[in-house]
Amino acid sequence: MTTNLLEFDLDGLVVFCEQLGEKRFRATQLFRWIHQRGAHDFDQMTDLAKSLREKLKGCAHVQALPVLSEHRSTDGTVKWLFDVGAGNAVEAVFIPEDDRGTLCVSSQAGCAVGCRFCSTGHQGFSRNLTTGEILAQLWFAEHSLRKRFATTERVISNVVMMGMGEPLQNYSALVPALRAMLDDHGYGLSRRRVTVSTSGVVPMIDRLAQDCPVALAVSLHAANDPLRSNLVPLNLKYPIHELLDACNRYLEHAPRDFITFEYCMLDGVNDQPEHAQQLISLVHAYRRPGVWCKFNLIPFNPFPVSGLHRSAAGQVAIFAKLLSDAGIVTTVRKTRGDDIDAACGQLAGEVQDRTRVTERMAKRRTIMLLPAEHFANDKKEM
Template sequence: MQAVNLLDFDLDGLAAYCEQLGEKRFRATQLFRWIHQKGASDFDQMSDLAKSLRSKLQGAAVIQGLSLISEHVSSDGTIKWLFDVGGGNAVESVYIPEDDRATLCVSSQAGCAVGCRFCSTGHQGFSRNLSTGEIIAQLWFAEHTLRKRFQTSERVISNVVMMGMGEPLQNYNALVPALRTMLDDHGYGLSRRRVTVSTSGVVPMIERLQHDCPVALAVSLHAPNDPLRDMLVPINRKYPIAELLEACSRYLQAAPRDFITFEYCMLDGVNDSDAHARELIALVKGRIPCKFNLIPFNPFPESGLHRSPLARVQAFARILADAGIVTTVRKTRGDDIDAACGQLAGEVQDRTNAQTRMRREPVVVPVSAIQRSARGGRPA
């Protein structure tokens, strides 16, 4: 019988598993803390667990993370990790240190089926959903690897954004237990305000998330009208803007923040005119509390698209801000290691050579190169 990976369970799931072993819930809580708060992967390390439980777990269960293929460190301190998820597939996670927070960008799928025109991950195509354990393993690895590297017992990751490879809400059943583990005080203890799910607009799942596990919501809008969004974000043909905004408005009834973040990738000559900005104002003002995050496009050859000039982005932002809409321009991070928004592609587009890449030794990066710009991570 195949061993159960305990990373696949949130606390309720782990309690149910322990009950099958004849154990009380408090034992599951102890075990959960060892796994997520202390980063333990060896049951023999878990000194306050009853020997009888440790004996039951041996052979029946494992704490199995993802195999690291490579690690790349940007000049700005951003770190990109590439993980093997089997079958010639790989996923990427990105650590982004800042002065007042440290964010981990987490993947939910190997590839993506949505196919947004400006996203290199979508250009790669879709391979499969990740399991709950594969999603949470990215945080488990990053948190405890960085604690050792920075020689700290304090929490390093203060924010998690489900903005890596994949559409999180198309992997809903695996996503929600992972979110619950991130939020659990016996796990990573993150605030609902500091965990963000980014979606291209899967309307039915936005409504389910509102009831099951409301966290901060970011919506990849990228266009002010349906014809343009149909071209840029194909899922809009199924869930047009009006339906999406209605779902967002309802979501706010349970959301930890009193606004929705709309992500807007700035594409030269495509969606960045003054007229587009005014359309956005007419679309949202007085209808839904929101903020806009304008994202510089990170070009890749197959897209045929170009980044809007900085002056155009600033003018666009000024129109929105003058209308009273909170607007920020995302600072580009990690673009020298292809870790910026829209650039994650898993390095496995050439399937014929994927297994060769999987056999590479992980890249070892000097600790000092990371520490110089990564001290900003703090507990929430």
């Protein structure tokens, strides 16, 4: 059984090479060949000693994930479905823009958090991805896109851990992958251009601040605990005040001086003026010098079992204006790749049949989605 070298950040590859009797600089050369040049054949790595290449052939390989399908949107977005074995698959999405190329990467097959508005959460959880499976999405996308565009220049400038799964619930595999993305001998991405999105795993936010601080995006979606707990069940364990305290602590280490709060706009659920006022009060209660947070309003991408609907464009505009007028930097996310089910909240992949599991979960669900007016005057709002 040989080792897939995509499983290692540079420090891990150094240890691997030392076990082969090789020095650190050999690991650096090898790391560059794999990640900067996309090499998978050791014979291609011409500046490595022939003896090392022969050793590697006997104990190692560089293997991307099998591609089950590729879909291209009319807007240039590309979605890949990768096979991760045992009937499971994960998706990655490339989003081209004039000034950047962003890759949305998955961290788990399925997701255990179960947010009401996310199709991935409705399929159930299968397993965590390994570091190599996380990095393989970037490795394949970067080097296949270079071939497609006939360039040797870097195509992917930004990575967002916003694909399938909750990244901070797969922490031990996530951090080495992030380090490989940031390493100058790897992809050389800026900490400001690598974003981890979380539904609010508070202890892991604190650990990430110490271990590998990158840009942070938090799925907020509500300003009071009853409504957020209904939409994001993890809020029952880590309520809003604990989450925002963790965000404040993270800012002491973050490469950016603000946290991005993601807010999925759900018709009649969290999109009314009173909800905007609750958010304004919440932000002001945690006021810091300067701009400490930004809001990204996300159009909901409906899927049949959610029972939810997208807010009207006019309602989103009213909501955004209320936040902006209160001095909160607010943007409305442009939907990309929705014609290939690659937009936010649409990634579901192909996992083993979990229909019965999902039905049982639905029957056990005791918190029902209540109308917006139920929460309008909630005494617990912050």
